[in-house]
């Protein structure tokens with residue numbers, strides 16, 4: 339990343355010059371910009387203390403022989419070498435290997451606001467500050483499409499430099515290829531691409547661009563209400579708009595799965611009723627969430643809405659980030675999973691077939707494990723009393739089956755841009 343090095347040297351030189359000119363505080367602040375990406379990454383992405391003790395052998399064996407899938411992580415938001423083991427953040431290639439992960443979603447967020455009251459003011463946009471402090475190209479300071487393109491390019495470099503250990507999964511054929519390679523003993527990790535929040539679609543990108551560039555999941559909402567619909571964190575938390583309805587129909591036409599994580603309750607209800615009305619044929623995803631029946635947090639989905647997603651053939655991905663869970667420990671993930679399985683069983687479904695996991699790693703959150711800690715999740719699920727066959731489903735078999743059915747047969751041609 340030569341441009342980054344140039345920007346780092348420029349920040350240090352400018353800071354030194356300001357100190358020399360008699361502006362020591364300002365000079366040090368400017369020089370510290372060159373380390374801003376490390377400081378923000380270290381402060382934002384933390385892990386709760388791990389419980390003492392090893393993962394029991396039976397849990398380790400079950401874990402290694404399972405297809406483990408993570409429905410959500412914001413890995414390429416961060417400027418670090420994702421090929422080597424880092425002491426900051428949650429995900430990198432060595433930790434994916436240690437965690438026995440077979441399929442990792444890499445999700446691209448493009449806007450997050452300090453307060454929804456000032457969502458249009460660029461100073462309220464945390465991505466403005468993040469782009470500035472990590473010395474990214476100036477177009478990413480203000481433009482959501484530029485941020486999406488920047489993260490897409492970073493993912494391309496990560497996959498390209500991995501020597502085949504990372505493989506993009508954009509089609510049923512590529513998913514089958516991943517399974518074949520793993521069955522042959524290769525330590526390859528599949529990567530699927532999602533967009534978190536539709537902000538970039540407001541500002542220049544469109545759905546065909548997403549489809550051509552490999553995005554297979556789109557989260558309708560993130561941290562603020564948009565012209566498509568309301569966010570769980572938004573000011574008005576409204577339902578779907580006419581533009582949002584058009585977006586949902588277009589995503590359906592381009593075989594992009596809709597993710598309802600972060601959506602307001604009214605938006606979730608509106609999308610569910612589009613499904614019930616026959617406008618949506620594809621099942622829905624809630625990639626990373628907690629559940630209100632276990633922990634009443636505004637970010638979590640209600641039991642009623644989770645059940646409606648499951649009835650439509652969808653998946654609920656239980657998250658590892660602390661505010662979504664009743665406690666800051668891995669047993670709380672298992673408790674949430676068991677609550678959903680039981681809720682769905684009692685409603686006459688095969689409950690474990692509609693529950694999955696979506697860590698929210700590297701999402702500027704504190705999580706109960708990092709990517710190397712996945713076997714602890716398996717151990718906690720077994721300890722909570724879930725039978726082995728159902729643990730396998732939740733760990734990733736459901737996600738594999740969901741996308742084996744819902745991905746397009748072949749990848750579209752990838753365009754530059």
Ligand SMILES: [Zn+2]
Pocket residue numbers: 534599600626698701
């Ligand atoms: Zn999120």
